Amino acid sequence: MIRCAVYPGTFDPITFGHVDVVRRGLVLVDKIVIAVADNPAKGPMFDVATRVKMIQETFIDESRIDVIPFSGLLVDLAHKQQAAAILRGLRAASDFDYEFQLATMNRRLDASIETVFVMAREDYTFVSSRFIREISSMGGDVTSLVPLPVLPYLKHQHTLK
Numbered sequence: 788m789i790r791c792a793v794y795p796g797t798f799d800p801i802t803f804g805h806v807d808v809v810r811r812g813l814v815l816v817d818k819i820v821i822a823v824a825d826n827p828a829k830g831p832m833f834d835v836a837t838r839v840k841m842i843q844e845t846f847i848d849e850s851r852i853d854v855i856p857f858s859g860l861l862v863d864l865a866h867k868q869q870a871a872a873i874l875r876g877l878r879a880a881s882d883f884d885y886e887f888q889l890a891t892m893n894r895r896l897d898a899s900i901e902t903v904f905v906m907a908r909e910d911y912t913f914v915s916s917r918f919i920r921e922i923s924s925m926g927g928d929v930t931s932l933v934p935l936p937v938l939p940y941l942k943h944q945h946t947l948k
Contacts, residue, residue, distance in 0.1 A: 790815075792903065793865050794874040795822040795857070799831040800937045801842050802919055804911035808876035811905050813851055820868045821846075822857040832920050832944055844936035862897040872901045878912045 792812055798805060798821070812819050821842055825835040833841070835856045846852045857864050865873060873893060875886050890902035907914075914932050923929050923941040930938060 789817045790872075791818045791820060791868060791870040792816045792872040792874040793820045793822050793861070793868055793870045795824060795861055795864075797824045797826065797829060797831060797916065798838050798842060799829075799833055799916050800838065800919060800933060800940065801845055802911070802914045802916055802933050803931075804876065804878065804907050804914040806845065806934060807908050807911055808874065808905050809846070809852065812874045812903070813849075815903065816872065816874075818851050818853070819874060820870065821852060821854045822861070822864055823854065825856050825858045833940065837940060841934075841937050841940055845934040847936075860896065862893055862900055865900045866897070870900065872903045875902060875904050876907050877904050878907045878914075 792815070794809060794812060796805065809819055809821065823835055823838045823842065831838070839854050839856055842854045846854070861873060864870075873890075875890070877883060877886060886902075886904065890904075893900065893902060919929050919932055919941070922932075923944070929941065933941070
């Protein structure tokens with residue numbers, strides 16, 4: 788039996804914090820489906836297709852990872868992917884309140900799917916996609932915060948402005 792987890796998020800863009808959660812999640816499950824939320828109302832910097840592509844390029848050598856766009860209920864996606872768990876990362880105690888509410892609601896919707904929390908490594912507790920977008924848009928160096936495949940996309944976005 789292949790144990791699968793779904794790791795949902797906007798990943799706008801993916802950071803080393805996200806990569807850390809995925810790598811550590813692969814210790815627990817055989818396969819991770821990274822589900823890139825298509826939510827234009829959030830006003831993402833990158834469209835969903837670009838975010839999927841950045842993540843695919845980041846994990847190009849990892850056969851145990853699938854990257855897909857999604858919208859709708861996460862528990863429905865988890866069923867479709869035959870996932871036993873939803874993988875979530877926690878950076879700080881402040882993340883826990885929100886994540887606890889999400890996990891509780893998902894359990895209410897479907898008690899058969901567990902939520903697994905992975906604590907971010909200390910090196911990444913301050914990293915967020917929002918900070919990456921802000922720093923990059925002002926010409927700051929984010930090379931130590933995002934995977935190499937993300938850098939050209941950020942540079943391109945910066946030159947468009």
